[in-house]
Amino acid sequence: MIIVKKLIKRFGLKNILRGLDFSVASGEFVALLGPNGAGKTTFLRILATLSRPSMGYVKVAGHQLPGEAAQVRARLGVVSHMPLLYPDLTAEENLRFYAQMYGIANYQSRISEVLEMVGLENRRKDLVRTFSRGMQQRLAIGRAVIHDPEVMLFDEPYTGLDQDASEMLDEVLRSVAAEGRTVVMTSHDLARAEDLATRFDILSRGVIAASATQKELQNTNLLAFYKQALAD
Amino acid sequence: MTNKMQNEEGRMQNTDSIHPSSFITHPSLLKATFAIVQKDLAAEFRSFELVSAMLVFSLLVIIIFNFALELDVKVRQSVTAGVLWTTFAFAGTLGLNRSMATEKDRGCMDGLLLAPVDRSAIYFGKAISNLAFMLIVEAIVLPVYSVLYNVNLFRLDLIGIILLGSIGYVAVGTLLSAMSVQTRTREVLLPILLFPVAIPVLLAAVKASNGLLTGAEFAEVLIPLNILIVYDVVFIAVAFMVFDFVVEE
Numbered sequence: 001m002i003i004v005k006k007l008i009k010r011f012g013l014k015n016i017l018r019g020l021d022f023s024v025a026s027g028e029f030v031a032l033l034g035p036n037g038a039g040k041t042t043f044l045r046i047l048a049t050l051s052r053p054s055m056g057y058v059k060v061a062g063h064q065l066p067g068e069a070a071q072v073r074a075r076l077g078v079v080s081h082m083p084l085l086y087p088d089l090t091a092e093e094n095l096r097f098y099a100q101m102y103g104i105a106n107y108q109s110r111i112s113e114v115l116e117m118v119g120l121e122n123r124r125k126d127l128v129r130t131f132s133r134g135m136q137q138r139l140a141i142g143r144a145v146i147h148d149p150e151v152m153l154f155d156e157p158y159t160g161l162d163q164d165a166s167e168m169l170d171e172v173l174r175s176v177a178a179e180g181r182t183v184v185m186t187s188h189d190l191a192r193a194e195d196l197a198t199r200f201d202i203l204s205r206g207v208i209a210a211s212a213t214q215k216e217l218q219n220t221n222l223l224a225f226y227k228q229a230l231a232d
Numbered sequence: 233m234t235n236k237m238q239n240e241e242g243r244m245q246n247t248d249s250i251h252p253s254s255f256i257t258h259p260s261l262l263k264a265t266f267a268i269v270q271k272d273l274a275a276e277f278r279s280f281e282l283v284s285a286m287l288v289f290s291l292l293v294i295i296i297f298n299f300a301l302e303l304d305v306k307v308r309q310s311v312t313a314g315v316l317w318t319t320f321a322f323a324g325t326l327g328l329n330r331s332m333a334t335e336k337d338r339g340c341m342d343g344l345l346l347a348p349v350d351r352s353a354i355y356f357g358k359a360i361s362n363l364a365f366m367l368i369v370e371a372i373v374l375p376v377y378s379v380l381y382n383v384n385l386f387r388l389d390l391i392g393i394i395l396l397g398s399i400g401y402v403a404v405g406t407l408l409s410a411m412s413v414q415t416r417t418r419e420v421l422l423p424i425l426l427f428p429v430a431i432p433v434l435l436a437a438v439k440a441s442n443g444l445l446t447g448a449e450f451a452e453v454l455i456p457l458n459i460l461i462v463y464d465v466v467f468i469a470v471a472f473m474v475f476d477f478v479v480e481e
Contacts, residue, residue: 051480084342086334093271100270101264101349
């Protein structure tokens, strides 16, 4: 579903990604881990068509970037630590706006379906600025899945969430993944990543330093694997 | 590694037919533009953050000018165009900054850029919303100005010039605000970028408005009027072509 070969991203003279190779099969849930400044967000922004690669080959959902960015965007849902929602619109109005931007026909039923999925059907008429951070993040996931994307990208979705909100987000993430979507998530929360993902890639100094599936990690834990990958 | 990737690529092409996002279509430029305008107007009519700031600023400026320029009726008529366009330009800058900042601050600009629409729709949507806000403020400022300065501004030809001038100002302002909003010094940077580029439209608007208010010959008004029309067309076309590059990292 995602294929990346020898990806390089430069900002001025600084190389952020240095020949990164990465691939994700359909239905996989990959946790992209790594220290601050490793290039996780930059990499996700390239996959999300929000940033152009300097060099290299990137293909998402059968379309090459940056040339076929519009086709990729139609099949992609993105959730970041910012909600990408308008505080002066209601939950329903926000979803309606994004449904119109994705050209969804008969969006009213889809909006109800999505609000139910993220547990906000009772707050559909409330302004987003009255929502807690956790509720905004759930609605942000609703926004990202409104067009039923095949690929989901999550960039630090747990930032600023308390324990209860994080647990609710876990459930929403599980339901998103359970529908057969391909998911790539960056996170610093190793425990949550270990619980949710089927594969763990460690991004360090602009390349994938190590990769392991959940099965391969059965004899060790993710924290030990992560520390070992960064030490190598 | 290469074989593995080729296999995955093949697998991926197979799955493409299994999981099409079948119920979405790429919305037309017009529909996407309309959705953005509708969203901006709905948010603004709920909060009145942007229009109220522009309006209060505009009223304060014309009241300050009213006290600063202790002039007779004739002289007042000759400075009207200058005072009006100075007010519109500064208030417009406030609105342009705020309008783009609301998209940037909560990451909503990324939300717009992620939609499978022609990115010109984002430009046209924001420009039409900004124009609507500017016209609302102008519609309130004009009668207040008429009362304070005892000048009749309710003339169709003058309103036409104000409309053309506002279109040109917003056309270039929306493009430049999309650039400046990505910097830390956006409030300072926008006027610095905008005013030099907007000089032709502001000068032409002042000249044409002044000509109409002082009862000049039509031929005298025609030249700045033509400049306004050409400026509007050129900057809308330029923005249509370059907006994609402006908003991309």
